[in-house]
Amino acid sequence: MKKSFVTTTVATAAIAATALATIATSGAQAATQSASGAGSDRAGAAIAAARAHGAAFGFDQDQSLTTRSVATDQDGTTHVRLDRTFKGLPVVGGDLVVHTDKAGAWKGVNAASTSVRVASTTPTVAxxxxxxxxxxxxxxxxxxxxxxxxxxxxxxxxxxxxxxxxxxxxxxxxxxxxxxxxxxxxxxxxxxxxxxxxxxGTGNSLYLGTVTLQTTPSGGQWQLVDGTRGGARTEDGNNGSTSSTTGTLFTDADNAWGTGSNSNRQTAAVDADFGVGATWDFYKNTFGRNGIKNDGKGARSLVHVGTNWVNASWSDTCFCMRYGDGDGVSYGPLVSLDVAGHEMTHGVTSATAGLAYRRESGGLNESTSDVMGTMVEFTAATAGDPGDYLIGERFALGNAKPLRYMDQPSKDGASANCWSKSVGTLDVHYSSGVGNHLFYLLSEGSGAKTLNGVSYNSPTCNGSTVTGIGRDAAARIWYRALTTYWTSSTSYAGARAGMLSAATDLYGAGSAQYAATATAWSAVGVN
Structure with missing residues (x-):
């Protein structure tokens, strides 16, 4: 018998933590993705077009292409993300996105690299x-x-x-x-x-009050499994190894989860489960994306991982998130809304541009997670955790400060406000400051401002004044660049080019949104 899914109101008081060959496309709005049927036909047409235009990205007879994803705009423009091999060997940095029109004709390419040939494929090192x-x-x-x-x-x-x-x-x-x-x-x-x-450094649940969860009845009890969001499940890590990939599924006899106190193990689970649902809904309602990989499958969340672990993580290997309980001194449990959005976005990035977790592409990877985690917080619009441009502010205890400040990243003492040639040498959590600052300026503009009770005063690196276009438009431009133009090796210069192409697609080359995107990138030193 088919099981029904029950909505329950839950009491809780804590939740929410290149070588770039670019030819702009046009007429793009919402994109759909497919791996079979028409999608396969379009992928075949794109591969044929790519072979015919191989000089644009260094393709020759010793290489082959395989399809990773297919996205089609409303006007029929198709964007096919491909991986390539050289003489049968996978090419690290060989990914590309081929753009074709509705008839399958070539429109352009974004390539992570244009030179993949090596003189020999025979190693001398064992x-x-x-x-x-x-x-x-x-x-x-x-x-x-x-x-x-x-x-x-x-x-x-x-x-x-x-x-x-x-x-x-x-x-x-x-x-x-x-x-x-x-x-x-x-x-x-x-x-x-x-x-x-x-x-x-994320955590301190216990501040969202009453939330609604989707649970699944089984054997006279309820399981913390969300059948409306791809079977996403929340498990107790039992404070075991932080490398563990399995836990104990949370169950409950009366479908009323948690107590609002961290002494009850269900409370952190409620927080994490709600955060995953809010992130799923953000991607679905905003971009039409059906789960992390756009395949309708939900991820697993493991809470109470490790002992006094002040961390949260995403793993492609187990397709899961892990949340520590914090140290109880500076940080509480790491299950806040912006953290859930941040970690799940690492999975989205892996499934799309695949931004390599090093140098500028790694900073852009981290920034993407901060940007979308922030958007999850704003769109969830909970009374207990209204949206802000601070990362990790809710779970800080005592005198601990937010982990990152998007309006002025350098306030954390390590992050970069502006791009420079040395940005790529920073830890990716600090080089992410350039992207975070860009997103804040593009959304809200420069200067002093107060939102939801938080005061901001964002400077610019060139002394200019930036007028924001609103976070929703900024996020749409960012997401389209991520999924359509960026590749594994995209630098901040490449990110700028991709976002200008995205702004053209969504709003037009002569639009205020396009102009603001260019101005905001210049304001963080990327021209």
Missing amino acids: PAAAASTAARSVDFTVSTSRPTLAVYAMDGPARLVWKTQVDGVGAHGEPAGTAVFVDARSGAVVDHWATEINDA
């Missing part, structure tokens, strides 16, 4: 040696290391590399993972970036 080098390059306890050959084309001349996934446990017990690329002919480390994305 895989075991590459694995050992990769293991020595990380600063956490290593548990596994598995090398595979690939072509690295993110920066400079393409190189044959051993791509090694190094997994383990960090200094504070958190899950740690790094992709390390070792030159297969010289043995030197070429690049590396995190694959387990941990975002420190």
